[in-house]
Each structure stands twice: as structure tokens, then as C-alpha cells.
Amino acid sequence: MPPLSSGSAINHPKRYASLVIVSFFTLTQIFCRFSSLSFFATPKPTPTTTPSPSATLTLTPSLLPTFTPTFTPTATPSLTPTPLFLVESGTPIPAVFPIIDTLSAALVSGIAEYKTPPLVDFKWHPTRALLAAATTNSIHLIDPFQPHASSIIQLDEGLSTFDFSPDGRWLVSGHRYGDSVESFFGNVQVWIAPKYPRVAYFGDYRAVGQIQYHAAGEWIAITYSTVSDSENAVQFRDGITWEILFTLKTGNLVAMDISPDAKTLITIPDRYSIKVWDLEKKEVRYALPTSFSGAANCLAISPDGSLFATGHYDGAIILWDLEKGERLRAMQANGVVESLAFTPNGQILATGSSYQSTLIQLWSVSSGEKLRDLEGHLRGVNFLEFSRDSQLLASASYDGTIRLWGIRP
Numbered sequence: 001m002p003p004l005s006s007g008s009a010i011n012h013p014k015r016y017a018s019l020v021i022v023s024f025f026t027l028t029q030i031f032c033r034f035s036s037l038s039f040f041a042t043p044k045p046t047p048t049t050t051p052s053p054s055a056t057l058t059l060t061p062s063l064l065p066t067f068t069p070t071f072t073p074t075a076t077p078s079l080t081p082t083p084l085f086l087v088e089s090g091t092p093i094p095a096v097f098p099i100i101d102t103l104s105a106a107l108v109s110g111i112a113e114y115k116t117p118p119l120v121d122f123k124w125h126p127t128r129a130l131l132a133a134a135t136t137n138s139i140h141l142i143d144p145f146q147p148h149a150s151s152i153i154q155l156d157e158g159l160s161t162f163d164f165s166p167d168g169r170w171l172v173s174g175h176r177y178g179d180s181v182e183s184f185f186g187n188v189q190v191w192i193a194p195k196y197p198r199v200a201y202f203g204d205y206r207a208v209g210q211i212q213y214h215a216a217g218e219w220i221a222i223t224y225s226t227v228s229d230s231e232n233a234v235q236f237r238d239g240i241t242w243e244i245l246f247t248l249k250t251g252n253l254v255a256m257d258i259s260p261d262a263k264t265l266i267t268i269p270d271r272y273s274i275k276v277w278d279l280e281k282k283e284v285r286y287a288l289p290t291s292f293s294g295a296a297n298c299l300a301i302s303p304d305g306s307l308f309a310t311g312h313y314d315g316a317i318i319l320w321d322l323e324k325g326e327r328l329r330a331m332q333a334n335g336v337v338e339s340l341a342f343t344p345n346g347q348i349l350a351t352g353s354s355y356q357s358t359l360i361q362l363w364s365v366s367s368g369e370k371l372r373d374l375e376g377h378l379r380g381v382n383f384l385e386f387s388r389d390s391q392l393l394a395s396a397s398y399d400g401t402i403r404l405w406g407i408r409p
Contacts (some may be wrong), residue, residue, distance in 0.1 A: 093144050097391040098407040102347050105362045105371035111392070111404040113376075114142055121161045122383035122396045127168035129387070131394055133402060134162050139171075144392075144404055153196050156189065161210050165239065166217045169193055174208030174222065183227050190242065200242055206231060209253065214262050219245060221265070223253050234265065246282060250275070255298055259305040264322065266308055268296045274310060276325060286325045300340040300349075302365070309349055311337025317351055319365065329368040334359060341384035341393070350393055354380020360395055360405070374405055 093112055098104055114131075121134040131142040139153040139162060158175035165172075171191040178184040184207035190200035206224035213220050222235045229251050236245045254268040264285075265277040272295050274288040290296050290312065298311040307328060310318050317331040317340075335357030341350045348371065349363045360374035360381055374395075383396035393405040 092146055093404070094409050095145060097409055099390045100343060100348065100386070100393065100407065101345065101390070102364050102366075102371060104407055105348060105364075107407045108362065108372050108374065108393070108405050109408060110374075110376055111406045111408075112144060113404075114402040116140070116396070116400055116402055118398075118400070119383065119396050119402075120159060122394070122402070123163075123385050124387055124394065125168060126164050126166050126388075131402065132162075132164070133396065134159055136160075139173075142402070153191070155191070158186065160186070160208055163211045163213050163220070165213055166215065170217075170239075171196060172211055172213075172220055174211045176207030176209070178207065180227055184225065186224075188222060202242070210256055212256065212258055214239065214258070215260050216262070218262075221256070221258060223250075223256060225253060234267070248277060248282060254296070257299050257301045257308070259301050259322070260303060261305055264301075264305070266299055266301060266322075268299060268310075272296075274299070276322070288320070288325060297337055298340050300342055302342050302346045303344055304346055307365075309340050309342070311340050311351060313337075315353070315356070317349070317363065319349075319368075331363055331368050331370070333357065333361060336380075338380050338382050339384040339395075341386055343386050344388060344390050350384050350386070352381025352384050352395060352397075354382070354398070358397070358399075360384065360393075376403060377401065 100108060116133055117135045119133050120136060123132055124130070125132050125141065129143065129145060131144065133140045133142060136159050137157045138155055141151045141153065143149040153171070155173050156175060158177045159173055160176045161174040163172055164170065169192065171193065173189045173191065174186065175189065176184055176186040185205050186207040187204060188202040188208055189198055191197065192199050204224060206226040209223040209225050211220060211222050217239050219236050219239050222237065224235060225232045230249070232251050232253055234248045234250055234253070234256060236247070237243060238245055250267050251269045256265060256267045258265050263279055265279050267275050267277065269275055272290050272292065274290065274296050276285045277283065278285045294312045294314045294316055296310045296312055299308060301308045301322065306322060308320050308322050310320065312318070313336050315333040315335055315337060317333055317337055319328040320326065321328055333351055333353050335353035336355045337351055338354040339352035342348070347365055349365050351361050351363065353359050358377045358379055358381065361370055362372040363370055377395065377397040377399055379398035381395050381397050385394045391406055394402060395405065396402050
């Protein structure tokens with residue numbers, strides 16, 4: 001620093017005193033200005049709001065449903081982000097919704113949400129407007145229209161799958177225990193409505209993976225698996241006497257579905273092929289090989305039985321002619337296809353993704369056009385089911401939620 005000159009303020013007392021007076025006046029002005037700012041002023045209390053709790057399986061009814069304003073449909077389908085949910089926790093939803101079809105699909109949005117434990121199976125009740133969500137030891141029957149009326153069916157541990165008879169009278173549950181090191185084992189149990197006492201029990205040295213009733217309730221199909229591939233099979237039992245009718249040796253089995261006329265069984269035996277079985281002849285009608293990267297992961301047969309859809313690890317969604325085994329068209333999802341569901345009229349296919357994407361997407365079956373993206377789940381969507389009247393789509397996710405989707409009335 002250069003030395004102070006003889007003309008500096010410090011060498012002249014009068015100038016130095018003047019400088020001090022000016023500096024004090026300046027600092028006083030600065031302080032007065034800053035004292036008017038918010039962080040010097042006495043803070044005003046900030047209003048707080050209590051967030052609405054998320055709906056759980058034990059729902060609190062609301063006497064006055066609160067709905068958001070109805071929006072006007074547009075003629076051109078839009079793939080804009082899904083609107084927010086319509087109702088708050090515990091609020092009953094309207095009794096009637098518009099039908100979901102290709103013309104209205106662009107208007108589908110979130111309706112309600114329910115918190116759940118991890119689910120092993122999920123579907124609509126066949127005769128009542130109830131969602132049946134299965135955990136490892138119970139089935140939660142959720143009534144979206146009367147949340148306070150929801151109930152729980154307590155079952156044995158190890159629950160892996162279930163199905164109701166078409167008339168809703170019987171509940172058949174499948175159970176699995178053990179592991180791939182020490183082998184699996186399991187059993188099938190039969191329960192009767194409305195109080196669901198257990199009336200039958202079938203033990204087995206194999207684990208139960210999937211159960212599906214015949215469309216008319218005449219028999220049920222049960223998949224069994226163990227560490228020995230030759231012992232993996234689909235077993236068919238009489239729906240009244242529970243006697244074994246016949247068994248198909250399928251090898252390792254990932255998924256199955258039975259056609260509405262009960263003449264065809266489709267299986268994904270090892271993720272790298274698709275097999276179509278003739279149930280009258282009890283033999284494979286044809287097989288469709290798949291690639292390593294495009295391994296099949298899930299399948300669904302259309303309500304009229306004319307075609308079926310498969311979802312793949314590479315995001316491919318393929319529609320097949322069931323009779324001929326020919327590829328009709330293919331679509332592309334944003335992630336691994338985890339779940340599939342047709343609308344009851346067969347016009348729309350819903351797909352749920354996981355890993356790279358958590359979207360639900362609605363597709364036109366006739367054209368393959370994407371009609372709607374449904375956003376909201378935070379993890380993969382492993383179950384999708386349309387209601388029998390085509391008014392609602394229910395989804396379940398690894399994020400621990402069930403969501404209802406529909407068109408706001």
C-alpha cells in the first residue's frame with residue numbers, strides 16, 4: 001500500500017471529523033432502509049394446510065362427495081398428461097361413468113387411489129362391483145362406491161393366486177411355500193361365500209402359480225411348478241366334485257390364459273416361446289418362438305376369442321390371430337410390458353409397463369393407434385383389469401397403490 005500523503009484526511013483533523021460525520025449519516029440512512037425489509041420486520045404467521053390423507057384399505061366414508069368441474073370432451077384425441085384425481089380420500093365415487101371405448105379413450109383420467117400392502121393377485125369380483133386385492137394371507141374386497149363397506153377375507157399364509165367362480169359362490173386360492181434351493185410345495189383351498197369357511201383342501205409337492213375358472217364354472221385350471229421342469233404342469237379339476245380331469249405337462253410356466261369358449265389354452269412356458277394348446281385334443285396346436293431380448297412376459301385373450309395379445313421385455317406388444325397364429329400388428333411401449341387387459345367389447349387393449357416406464361397406455365385393437373397415456377404410478381404396473389361394464393379400469397402397482405381410471409361424468 002502506498003504511504004499516505006500530507007493532503008490525506010488523516011493528516012487534517014477537520015477533514016477527518018467531517019468525514020466521520022458524513023459516514024455516520026450515511027450508515028444511518030442505510031440502516032433505516034434495510035430495517036424496512038421483511039427479514040428485519042416482525043414475521044407474519046404463515047397459514048398452514050393439512051394435506052388430505054391417501055385412501056387406504058380401511059377407508060373413511062365422506063357424506064359430501066367433492067368433485068372437480070366436468071370438462072368438455074374434445075373431438076381430437078389428446079395424449080396430454082393425466083388430470084388429477086377426482087375424489088378425496090374415503091369419498092364415494094359416482095354410481096355411473098361413461099363407457100370407455102375408442103372414441104372416449106382420450107378422456108380417461110384418474111378417479112381414485114387406494115393404498116395396499118404388496119399384492120400377489122388382483123381382479124374384479126365376477127358378480128359385484130368390488131375390487132379383490134390379494135396379499136400373501138388375505139383378500140381385500142374394496143367397494144369404490146361405498147368405501148366404508150370394504151371387507152377382508154382372511155386366508156392362510158403363502159397365498160399366491162386366487163379366482164372366483166363365475167357366479168361368485170366359490171373362492172379357490174392357491175398357495176406356495178419353499179424356495180428354488182430346497183424345492184417348492186403348496187396347496188389349493190376352496191372357500192364358500194358369503195362368510196368363506198374352507199370346505200376343501202388339496203396338498204401338493206409343487207407350488208401353485210395361477211388359477212383360472214372355466215367361463216361357465218365347469219372346471220378350474222391350476223398351474224404347478226417345482227425345481228424339476230418335467231413336473232411342471234397345468235391341472236384341470238371338476239368345478240363341483242374337485243376331481244382331477246386331466247393334466248397337461250407344460251414345463252416351466254410363466255403365464256396362461258384360457259379362451260372364452262374353453263377350447264384353447266395359451267401358455268408362455270419359458271419366456272422364449274408361446275404355445276397354443278387344443279384343450280379338446282389335449283395337445284399343442286402351434287408354437288410361436290420369441291427372441292432372447294423380446295421374450296414374452298404376459299398375455300391376454302380377447303373377449304370374443306378371435307385374437308390374443310402378448311407383452312414382451314423389449315416393450316413390444318403383439319396382437320396375434322388365435323386360429324392361425326399369424327401376427328396381426330405390433331405396437332411399442334416405453335418399457336417392459338408387465339400387464340395386459342382388453343375392454344369387455346374388445347376395442348381397447350390396456351398395457352402396463354415397468355422398469356424403463358411406469359405408464360399405462362390404451363391402444364386401439366383394430367388400428368394399433370395409441371389412444372391415451374395414463375400417468376401416476378411411481379413403479380411398474382403389474383395388474384390391469386377393466387370392469388364388466390367397461391366404465392372403469394383398475395390398476396395395481398409395485399408402488400403399493402391401486403388406482404381407478406375412467407371418464408369423469
